[in-house]
Amino acid sequence: MSSPVGPAVDAAAGDAILKPDFGARRRHFIFTDEHEQLRESIHAFVVAELAPHAEEWEETTFPDSVFRRMGELGFLGLDKPEAYGGQGGDYFTALVLAEEMAHSNSGGLAMGVAVHTDMTLPPILAFGTEAQKQAWAVPAIRGEKILCLGITEPDAGSDVSGIRTHAVRDGDEYVINGAKTYITNGHRADAIVLVTKTDLDAGYDGFTLFLVPMDVPGVVREQRLQKLGMHASDTALLAFQDVRVGADAVLGQVGKGFYHIMWELQGERLIGAAGCVAGAQKAFAKTLAYALERRAFGRKIGHFQVTRHKFAEMATKIESARQMVYVTAWRFANGEYPVREISMAKLHAARVAVEVADECIQIHGGAGYMKEYGIERVWRDLRLNRIGAGTDEIMLDVIGRSYGL
């Protein structure tokens, strides 16, 4: 049995010889046995039911039935309240899902699911009326309704305050006009959480969120956009042309939509960062296996010192990103609002993921460039993370400004 201060003290007592055990499973302190059991069951599902379709879904996008199946299994509401059909778990259960989805070998699928569970459901549950939660959150957690989130516009992405989509009050209704672009799940979604301006002169206090069914007249799914990666997801250009919704479609407080969506982005960034770490780890493992098999100049390529050091660099970067994500998640889960640290974790994890994926292509040589090995796709998929949910430059700006600069 180890002492309270660790195994080194036992060894000092003279009854043990300490040797490193690099194969030992190290559970991070934020996770319990229950989290690990959940991890195993999500992993088993992802490997058996999602990963085998990864290639096919690159061509077709993944089917809506994935949401229904994940809803049946309870995976869409892990950290959502039981009152709305969720599992009532803590925030770390959402991290476990984000990490295990990396084993689907499909960044597009993982992103489509995360937009539903971790980007659109949270503001509905946090700011929605009871009627909105019953109408949208309950069926969304069951996987019967699909959700998307509309912030970005053709003329405003990083600069959310520059959006033009606006909603004008007309009696008991609002009339919405505008456009949103790059909207994940935009083609398949049943409802959108839409960021609008309701007062053009009120600055940050002029924004309002709406929860808009996608089948109301005037919502036009204009274009299915072609992308570098994330091919399994659908990405839409949407138009809103004199869309009439009742005042009951307002999500949260009129005029407070900017603050609501900035809160939403914190959770989105942290989950995205967890996905980056898991994606990088998966690429690392795959490349390690390759490096221990592929031979050149009479030895395994992994046995060249330069390659060994590449793995050491990658492992160290991944571990640093993982620790940032876990510690920041712990703070978030314990009621803090650590915007600076979330921005740092998102920035660092996204950079690390792209650097690791790039190095993994290099270690694979020509095979890394071939579709057959799947490593080029990892790079293409992970590359989005330095842009989506706030670019590297915006993360740096948030961090820098947090020091009063």
Ligand SMILES: Cc1cc2nc3c(=O)[nH]c(=O)nc-3n(C[C@H](O)[C@H](O)[C@H](O)COP(=O)(O)OP(=O)(O)OC[C@H]3O[C@@H](n4cnc5c(N)ncnc54)[C@H](O)[C@@H]3O)c2cc1C
């Ligand atoms: C595949 C994909 C899926 C997406 N899914 C969604 C979704 O579901 N919902 C949604 O609302 N959005 C979504 N997005 C949009 C994404 O969040 C935006 O692309 C991102 O926020 C950047 O906005 P932008 O593309 O308009 O770039 P821009 O804002 O035009 O930025 C262009 C460049 O200028 C830099 N820049 C801008 N402002 C500054 C500044 N102040 N200082 C320094 N540099 C600056 C940027 O960092 C970037 O390098 C998605 C994007 C993609 C590619």
